[in-house]
Amino acid sequence: MRAPSRVVCRRLGGLSAAVARERVRVRVPATSANMGPGFDCLGIALTEHNLLAVERARAFSIEIVGEGADSLPRDESNFYYRAFKLGFAASAPAGAPIPPVKLTCTNAIPPARGLGSSSACLVAGVTAGFALNGHDARSGEIRDRVFQICAEQEGHPDNVAPAIYGGLQLSFLRDERGHFLTQRIPIHADARGATAVLFVPDFELPTKEARALLKPEVSRADAVFNIARAATIVHAFSSGRLPLLRWGAQDRLHQPQRGALFPLFKLIDAATGAGAHGAWLSGAGPTVCAMVGGASGADGARGARDAIDLHAPHEVGRAMVAAAKAAAMSGRLVMAQIDDAGVELDEV
Ligand SMILES: Nc1ncnc2c1ncn2[C@@H]1O[C@H](COP(=O)(O)OP(=O)(O)OP(=O)(O)O)[C@@H](O)[C@H]1O
Ligand SMILES: N[C@@H](CCO)C(=O)O
Structure with a gap:
């Protein structure tokens, strides 16, 4: 490992002094x-x-x-x-x-x-x-x-x-x-262990194209629908009450138009039917993201909760794959957790 070269040592546009790296x-x-x-x-x-x-x-x-x-x-x-x-x-x-x-x-x-x-x-x-x-x-x-x-x-x-x-x-x-x-x-401790079960279709959907599908105007009823759900999803994560995602993951602003391109709602229904709290179109799509598990994943005693949390992501994943297969859509399954750190820099 080489020592960083000393190139810049002065203030730049409000930034602190710094030593350039190789x-x-x-x-x-x-x-x-x-x-x-x-x-x-x-x-x-x-x-x-x-x-x-x-x-x-x-x-x-x-x-x-x-x-x-x-x-x-x-x-x-x-x-x-x-x-x-x-x-x-x-x-x-x-x-x-x-x-x-x-x-x-x-x-x-x-x-x-x-x-x-x-x-x-x-x-x-x-x-x-x-x-x-x-x-x-x-x-x-x-x-x-x-x-x-x-x-x-x-x-x-x-x-x-x-x-x-x-x-x-x-x-x-x-x-x-x-x-x-x-x-x-802030994500409540009960929601931190949740798994994002992602069905990633094989086809690409560039964001530019997916945005071009959206209506330029929305009705007041749809705006009210989304305001209530957006507040609910924030509450679900911050209170740890992930079952609220049943409503909190619903949308009327973009999913209806984008979901007309491929069997989005079949995958959402399959995921929630198999035990996901809620599921949404990830970004502009076509990936579908289902939130599963966490300590609020089931009612009852702690032991029962833990047992259900271990298996639920796999069951939800299997149901999403089956729904995609039934609709002749190929893709793959990815399981992820919530990343707390964001972008990270290595010292080299
Ligand atoms: N690893 C990469 N290296 C270089 N360019 C990339 C890479 N990943 C994505 N891109 C560029 O970004 C484009 C995809 O961007 P786009 O906004 O359409 O999708 P996305 O960011 O994956 O989806 P979303 O914004 O819905 O989450 C690619 O076509 C390519 O131009
Ligand atoms: N909010 C963006 C996310 C994708 O970049 C969209 O739905 O178009």
Whole structure:
């Protein structure tokens, strides 16, 4: 391991002094946005992670392993690299050139499936840009800078907020000047052990296309329906009363239109029929996310609860796979927990 080179030691645009690094490694979680009714404002981080390593080099290069290795570009149009340049430019001395770098991307998050792959790239790349300039993304100050940049790039903050801060985040555009706000919703101990059972279809659904399906206007009845459910899902997680997701995961703003593309509601019904508290279209889809277990997973004595929690995710998963198969939809099952940490930076 080489010692970091001492390049930059002065204040930059409100940032603390920093010592530039030769190489950095960033880990960023998958995220499930919307969570049913919280369109463009609720999102939760999950324990599937992409890893990005960036090191100074003689020339640009990029290596990709894992998800998307067969299809993602290996030139300077790669999303990680574009995000890295944004983060580097935002944290370097004015006019400093972008240095040639080698990127190594290890992807566990499948692209364009509703698990926040684009936000993960954005957050990892911008964080790596700051970190190469010596700014530590573990500090609140840098995370907040990264959040504003990433939310502005995405246009909606519901994936980038949990990808950066972890846990369950409630975020929105705060004012006309383009400032975004995010707040962590505390997750009750009874809900922390819940499992997200994810059915990830084999087909991609780019967010841009999924947003184009939405109606430009909504009725007052649908707005009231969603306000009540969005408040309920926040209450369910913060009180630990996950069975409230039966109502709290319902939506009328985006799932009806997106669910017309594929058997979304058959999978939601299969999951809840098999014991999930509730299920939603993850992000813009097509992944379906069912929340299962946690200490509130069943009534009765503690021992009975524990026994049910062990098996419920598998039963729900099996039911989702069977429903997909019956509808001739191929895909795979992923089980994840709630990620509390958000983006993480390795000391290298
Ligand atoms: N690991 C990656 N490396 C480089 N680019 C990626 C990677 N993952 C995703 N992308 C880019 O992001 C695009 C997918 O973004 P999109 O917003 O459509 O889906 P998503 O972020 O997975 O879903 P959602 O926003 O609904 O959770 C890909 O087509 C690709 O351009
Ligand atoms: N809120 C976003 C999440 C996907 O980026 C949407 O549903 O389009």
